[in-house]
Amino acid sequence: MSLRIGLVGLGTIARAQHLPAIAATDGLTLTAIASRNATLEGVANHRDVTQMLGDVDAVSLCTPPQGRFDQAMAVLRAGRHLMLEKPPGATLSEMAVLEAEAARQGVTIHATWHSREAAAVDAARDWLATTRIRAVRIDWCEDVRKWHPGQEWIWQPGGLGVFDPGINALSILTALIPGVRLVGADLHIPANRQTPIAADLSLDAGHPIAAHFDWRVTGGETWQIAFDTDAGAATLSEGGARFTAPGLETAGENREYARLYARFRDLVAAGDSDLDLAPLRLVADAFLTGRQHAAPAFEDNP
Amino acid sequence: MSLRIGLVGLGTIARAQHLPAIAATDGLTLTAIASRNATLEGVANHRDVTQMLGDVDAVSLCTPPQGRFDQAMAVLRAGRHLMLEKPPGATLSEMAVLEAEAARQGVTIHATWHSREAAAVDAARDWLATTRIRAVRIDWCEDVRKWHPGQEWIWQPGGLGVFDPGINALSILTALIPGVRLVGADLHIPANRQTPIAADLSLDAGHPIAAHFDWRVTGGETWQIAFDTDAGAATLSEGGARFTAPGLETAGENREYARLYARFRDLVAAGDSDLDLAPLRLVADAFLTGRQHAAPAFEDNP
Numbered sequence: 132m133s134l135r136i137g138l139v140g141l142g143t144i145a146r147a148q149h150l151p152a153i154a155a156t157d158g159l160t161l162t163a164i165a166s167r168n169a170t171l172e173g174v175a176n177h178r179d180v181t182q183m184l185g186d187v188d189a190v191s192l193c194t195p196p197q198g199r200f201d202q203a204m205a206v207l208r209a210g211r212h213l214m215l216e217k218p219p220g221a222t223l224s225e226m227a228v229l230e231a232e233a234a235r236q237g238v239t240i241h242a243t244w245h246s247r248e249a250a251a252v253d254a255a256r257d258w259l260a261t262t263r264i265r266a267v268r269i270d271w272c273e274d275v276r277k278w279h280p281g282q283e284w285i286w287q288p289g290g291l292g293v294f295d296p297g298i299n300a301l302s303i304l305t306a307l308i309p310g311v312r313l314v315g316a317d318l319h320i321p322a323n324r325q326t327p328i329a330a331d332l333s334l335d336a337g338h339p340i341a342a343h344f345d346w347r348v349t350g351g352e353t354w355q356i357a358f359d360t361d362a363g364a365a366t367l368s369e370g371g372a373r374f375t376a377p378g379l380e381t382a383g384e385n386r387e388y389a390r391l392y393a394r395f396r397d398l399v400a401a402g403d404s405d406l407d408l409a410p411l412r413l414v415a416d417a418f419l420t421g422r423q424h425a426a427p428a429f430e431d432n433p
Numbered sequence: 434m435s436l437r438i439g440l441v442g443l444g445t446i447a448r449a450q451h452l453p454a455i456a457a458t459d460g461l462t463l464t465a466i467a468s469r470n471a472t473l474e475g476v477a478n479h480r481d482v483t484q485m486l487g488d489v490d491a492v493s494l495c496t497p498p499q500g501r502f503d504q505a506m507a508v509l510r511a512g513r514h515l516m517l518e519k520p521p522g523a524t525l526s527e528m529a530v531l532e533a534e535a536a537r538q539g540v541t542i543h544a545t546w547h548s549r550e551a552a553a554v555d556a557a558r559d560w561l562a563t564t565r566i567r568a569v570r571i572d573w574c575e576d577v578r579k580w581h582p583g584q585e586w587i588w589q590p591g592g593l594g595v596f597d598p599g600i601n602a603l604s605i606l607t608a609l610i611p612g613v614r615l616v617g618a619d620l621h622i623p624a625n626r627q628t629p630i631a632a633d634l635s636l637d638a639g640h641p642i643a644a645h646f647d648w649r650v651t652g653g654e655t656w657q658i659a660f661d662t663d664a665g666a667a668t669l670s671e672g673g674a675r676f677t678a679p680g681l682e683t684a685g686e687n688r689e690y691a692r693l694y695a696r697f698r699d700l701v702a703a704g705d706s707d708l709d710l711a712p713l714r715l716v717a718d719a720f721l722t723g724r725q726h727a728a729p730a731f732e733d734n735p
Contacts, residue, residue, distance in 0.1 A: 200614070221722055222614060222615050222718035222721060222722055223525070223714045223717060223718055223721075224613065224614040224615050224711070224714050224715055224718050225614040225615070227612075227614070227711070227714070228612045228614050231611075231612060288617075288618075288722050288723055288724040288725075289721065289722035309533075310529075310530045310533060311526065312502070312524060312526040312527040312529070312530050313524050313526050313527070315590075316590075325724060325725060409526070409529070412525045412526050412529070412717075413526055414721065415525060415717040415718065415720070415721045416524035416525055416526050416717065418717070418720040418721040419524060419525075419591065419716065419717045419720045419721070420523055420524055420590050420591035421590055422590040422627060423590075423627060
């Protein structure tokens with residue numbers, strides 16, 4: 132019997148990734164959409180998540196994290212399973228409330244981190260298990276105007292700023308290396324904004340980890356994690372799609388969202404949940420303890 | 434057999450609260466002190482926590498949270514039980530590392546929240562259980578120059594600012610009311626400082642909770658939590674020492690630290706831990722999602 136799933140939010144990420152991944156996943160059937168300003172043929176279309184609950188066994192939320200708590204609670208209180216696009220919520224405290232409600236209802240909650248499913252992450256994990264890490268260097272640098280054109284919410288309090296992409300790096304890091312803690316952070320916040328446009332993190336897991344996140348890079352965008360190990364240098368690049376180490380190069384097709392939906396289906400079948408908040412916890416720690424620096428004002432259309 | 438305990442940090446709070454409380458607790462014996470600039474008669478005096486570990490079964494850390502991680506790890510790795518003054522650490526991620534290490538070693542870790550042990554908190558809990566809360570209002574307002582004269586660390590990144598006292602209010606709140614989440618925050622940060630001198634929090638637990646923390650109050654200092662309930666108005670005041678409700682007034686002697694040490698002793702005896710991070714999580718959420726406002730520069734000696 133197929134699990135009837137509904138999708139809330141029908142923006143770019145939903146159309147590019149979620150819809151094809153659901154269609155490609157055995158045992159899942161998209162039966163409803165909730166969106167204020169978009170519709171999809173062939174399924175029930177609703178304006179609001181509460182109206183869709185009769186049509187579904189599970190709900191996948193792709194809306195921005197700031198307004199998501201009420202939607203998530205409505206899903207759980209109706210006894211429906213819940214899958215969350217990253218980051219899973221706006222705060223750690225609301226995630227604790229959702230976790231408790233999911234347990235109370237006996238339903239699955241799955242906080243997804245799509246970058247963990249990138250093509251070469253498993254290969255990196257396997258190779259790293261054969262050696263000892265001495266140090267790690269993360270560079271996650273991109274052009275915010277290209278990836279978030281006109282998106283005001285990323286600059287609002289809680290919008291995470293450059294940590295919106297940076298949390299993807301942290302999600303891979305914490306999947307590869309246990310016990311990562313934040314030691315210090317420098318946050319560069321534009322004078323006319325509330326969230327950082329760049330950040331440097333000092334982390335530790337028995338060896339040092341440095342991370343540089345920058346949204347001001349217009350040429351030579353980079354999403355990579357470099358490992359200095361006893362067996363030589365290795366690099367997970369292209370956001371996790373490619374891994375190179377001495378004598379090894381691996382890359383593959385992007386199946387991130389297909390893997391996430393297959394895992395959600397399996398979690399529901401097994402009656403389990405997967406709510407790893409380590410990436411969001413590191414971001415919260417960076418805001419909690421980071422040193423703030425004033426950066427030049429940022430305008431979307433300079 | 435008495436548990437041999439060592440104290441790290443011999444500052445104001447250690448002398449005023451920890452030493453008398455340990456002395457008053459059956460089953461605990463102070464056997465060592467670690468301090469860089471102070472000594473105590475009648476016990477082994479060390480400069481550093483690592484040197485004291487042979488003299489003790491358990492260690493209580495009273496040092497500021499920013500430099501505490503290495504000390505805490507040294508204690509746990511030596512298989513000693515660990516008690517932490519509030520706040521338990523500088524970050525949530527380091528607390529997760531400590532929790533894992535304590536579990537690995539099979540020792541007790543106890544993150545203490547002294548305000549939860551204030552004289553009237555239990556009476557407040559009992560009374561609130563008989564009614565329904567409609568709304569809560571917290572006012573935690575004091576004079577920073579009086580309580581933290583010349584203490585630069587409170588203004589450094591990670592020093593928490595006004596959340597250093599405010600987290601006491603949040604520790605009481607989360608002990609009385611489950612499922613509290615942060616909805617929004619306004620942080621007022623002096624132009625020459627890194628941490629807030631005042632903060633307004635909007636919280637929710639099925640009913641609204643408003644909190645006002647202010648370090649600029651020189652007359653009429655206030656540490657109180659006011660409850661609007663179906664049974665009328667009630668107030669927990671004087672930092673938790675007094676509770677008033679319709680037909681009820683209760684207050685008592687301050688035994689906060691004696692209660693903490695008795696609980697630590699019992700946790701060790703039972704092989705349990707108590708590591709409730711909910712108060713620190715709410716503070717991290719406030720930094721993560723709070724709107725920042727520039728406040729006038731603050732000088733210790735204006």
